[in-house]
Amino acid sequence: MVLFAVGLGATFGSVSVAEGASAQNQIQREAEISDVRIGQHGQRTRVVLDVDRELKFEIFTLPDPYRVVVNLPEVLWKLDDAAVPENKGLLSRMRYGLFAPGTSRMVLDVKGPVNVANSFMLKPVNGGRWRFVMDLAPTSETEFLEALAQQRAKARQSLDELVAKVTPDSPPVLATPTLSKDQRATSVAVIAPRRPSVSGKRIIAIDAGHGGVDPGTIGVGKTYEKNVTLAMARDLRTALEATGRYKVVLTRDRDIFLRLRDRVQVARDANADLFISIHADSVPNRKTRGLSIYTLSERASDKEAAKLAAKENKSDLIAGIDLSSESKDVTNILLDLAQRETMNQSARLAQELVGELRRQVMLLPNSHRFAGFAVLKAPDMPSVLVEAGFLSNRQDERNLLNSGYRQSMAGAMVKGIDQHFIGTEEARIH
Ligand SMILES: [Zn+2]
Incomplete structure (x- = not known):
């Protein structure tokens, strides 16, 4: 048995529990x-957390x-x-942080199939702290997969029970209009006209990369990418x-995890005219420096x-999300005409940003590049991903931590965005 839900119903993490938790936090x-x-x-690896009170917890494993x-x-x-353990016993690495409002999460990458042999809270001894204890034991792949199947069956059952409980009071589901084959064929090429915002202002969605349980890359001076991306997003x-x-x-305005598709959804719900995802990279060569901008391409x-996109696309996996029921190939891009037009606009925006940014900051050679980033796949919203510099380079890391530097970068980006909309207006008039 792999799943332990101690003192918790199957609805842990659901809306009702999360709301309860945040109300309590007030x-x-x-x-x-x-x-x-x-x-x-012996064979077992013990993980201990010191905590100031008894906690409810839930543990599961993923392949x-x-x-x-x-x-x-x-x-x-x-x-x-800097002192978080790594490469000890069965553990290769671990990370932690806010996963969703009301839920924090710890994710351990382990060296092979394991089972959770034990997990419990230990009462304080002699005025000490509470301890969360979890013992991991090596297991065979077959046993791991069997336990996983049980775990998933149980999760499905809880979900079914939850749905059964909720359904009687739920509003009826609206019927989806059915399209004829011809309608479907034309519908892909049409971009729904954007509603102008009430204020008449352009809406810009800014996405601070990573967050919460996903720290992103970690710099030479131990700077977390998730923190500099949030600082840059706020300055912009x-x-x-x-x-x-x-x-x-902003897709996030605190240190919290968000799934890649939810980032895009936040922007679409806001009817955003542009989507700008902000990141910082790191590479083994510590001398590599400079900003670059990425747009989507097949x-x-x-x-x-390509390597960078693969790395950035791993965010959901890093946060401990079970992707087994989803398409493995997140970089698979289904292109239609609308997407092509959006991609052209994205490429133009990238050029305009690069044109302005090169006056202010150091750029990577070939500053505008292309790859299959999952977060850039909105079919109807021009989207770019800014890799603002390399946290593996000391000077870039220092710059990104400096608010004056970030502000001059933001100033250049505003000019690039202005240029973009001037260009869009001209294209419309002629
Ligand atoms: Zn990143």
């Missing part, structure tokens, strides 16, 4: 996790690659990022809104771009 601050330790006892995921109520992680928002011409929607412009 009265009582979150639990604090102050230390993490890994010990090896491809082998992972152990621990869901907790929203907690404060008071850990020294300030610069855009200061013009009075733009309304900005074929990557170069090997590095």
Whole structure:
């Protein structure tokens, strides 16, 4: 048995529980996790978290690659990022952070198939802290997969029960209009006209890459990509809104995980005119520096771009999401005419941004590149991904941590975005 739900119903993480948790947080601050330790006892690897109170938890395992995921109520992680254990016993790496409002998560990458032999909360001894304890034991692949099948069957059953409980009160599902074959054929080529925003302002969606349980890349000076992307997104928002011409929607405005498709959805729900995803890269060569901008394409412009897209597309996997029921090939791009037109507009935006940014910051050679980024796949919203620099380079890392530098970068991006809309207007008039 792999799944342990201690003192929790099957609805852990669902809306009702999450709301309950955040309501509770208003009265009582979150639990604090102050230390993490890994010990090896014979074949078993023990994971211990020190915490200031008893916690409810849920554990499950995932394949491809082998992972152990621990869901907790929203907690404060008071850990020294630089001292988080890695490559000990069965553990290769671990990460932690906010997964969704009300739910924190710890994800452990393990070296092979494991089972959770034990998991419990230990009461404080002599005025010490509560401890969360989990023992991992090596297992065979067959046993791992059997346990996984049981775990999934149980999850499905809980979901069915939940649906059965909820359905009687739910509003009727609206029928989806059925299209004839011809209608379907034409519908792919048509972009629905955008509603102008109420204020008459252009709406720009800014997506701070990674977040919460997904730290992104980690710099030479231990800077987390998720933190600099959020700082850049906020600075760009300030610069855009200061013009009075733009309304900005951030996909996230705190240290929280978001699925790639949800990032795009936030932008679409806001009826955004542009989508700008912000990241920072790292590579083994510490001398590599400079900013580059990526747009979607069926074929990557170069090997590095393809590699980068593969890395950025792994975010959901890193956060401990079971992707087994989804298409494995996230870079698969179904192109239709609307998407092609959007891709042309995205490429133009990238050129305009590069044109302005080169006056302010150092660029990577071939500053505009192409690859199959999952987050750039909105068919009707021009989208670019900015890799603002390399956290593997000391100077780039220092720059991205500097608010003056970020502001001049944001200023250049505002000019590029202005250029883009001037161009779009001219194309419409002629
Ligand atoms: Zn990234």
